[in-house]
Every structure is written in C-alpha cells, then in structure tokens.
Amino acid sequence: MRILVVDDDSLAGEMTAAVLEEQGHTTLIADDAMAAIELLEQHADIELIVSDMHMPLVNGIELAEMLREQQVTLPFILLTGDTPTSALSSHPALAACLMKDAALMDTLANAIDATRIS
Template sequence: MHILVVDDDPLAGEITAAYLEALGHAPLIANDAMEAVSQLDSNPDIALIVSDMYMPLIDGLALLEMLREQDVTLPFILLTGDAPPSGAAHPDLVACLQKDANLDVALATAVNKALND
C-alpha cells in the first residue's frame, strides 16, 4: 500500500519513509505540496498522506485544506519538529506528531489508526 510522504527536508522525508517501509508500506516521497498533488494524480493507490507541517509556500495544514477543497479525502497525518501547535487540532487530521525519538512508535500507531478506521 502506498503512503505519500511530503517533506521539504530530504533527510527527514527519507527517515519517515524508512519508518513506513519497516511497517510494510510502500512510501512515495514528495518534496513540496505541488509535487504531492502530482504524486496523487499519478498514483491512485495512495492510501494515506504523511506531511511535514512547516514547508515553504504551502505548509502541511494548507495542503490538507487544498486537498479537501479538491475532494481528496485520504487520511492525513502531520509531522512537526516543534511541539504540535494548537491550530493542528484540525478535524480532518488523524494525528499531529512531533518528530522526536519516539516518532517511529507514534507514527506506527497513527498509521494503524488511519488505515483501520
């Protein structure tokens, strides 16, 4: 199952993708929101989006809003290097996770919830 990872930091995107691969998923990586839209158009089997919160031009929450306006209803997980902001309590978010030493465990839990709800 494909999971789209959106992160403007290539290393962070690769780390997130590696966590997802370890869970048995097939990650695809996009470096920004526009590349994410392109990946979604060309890969109809994407089941979940995991996006960085803070990216230039279009951040993770703006990407979520943009996709919802386009009737893309895939589950969406946000990642942030900081503590999750209060504005991250969006009703369409599965989770907003901090990129910390426990991200692999937290991400596994959130992915399981997103794909099995």
C-alpha cells in the first residue's frame, strides 16, 4: 500500500515512514498540508494518509477536513503526541487518531488493517 506521511518535523516523518516501510508499505513524505495536496495530485496510487496533528498553518485535523471538502475520501490516520480526546478520536474525517508512543508500531498496523476491513 502506498501511504502519504505528513509531518512538519522531518525526523518524525522519516521515523513514521520507516515504521510503515518495515510493515511492507511504500511511503511518500510531505512536510506540510500544501505539499501533501500536491503529492496527492501527482500520485493517484496513494491509498492512505498518516498525518501529524500539530503542524504550523494547517494542522492535521484541518488537513483532513480540507481534503474531505475536496472530495478526497482516502482513509486518514491522525498521529498526536497528546492523549487523543474522545471528540478527536470520533471525528468523522478520521479513520483513527493514535498517540505517538512506544506502541505506535502496533497501533498503526492495527489502524491500517482496520481501514482495509471497513
């Protein structure tokens, strides 16, 4: 599966991409929402978006909402360093909201598997 990783922190983005690639996925990395939109336009084979929550200008939830307004219906997984609130976890634009923690490799794999089922 080709996955778009969006994170303004290049090290965090590369680490997320490495986790995904270790699970057998291919990745593209965008450092902000505008770069993400450009990559989505250039690569029709992207099947999933994994984005950081806290980014300047356009945060992860705003990006998810912008994409929905543009009729982009790809599954969108939001990553946050904060404990996800119930409101954020149940946001209609999100397939999942996951905490960036030691269990991320497993929780991210589970969330991706869940997007394939639904």
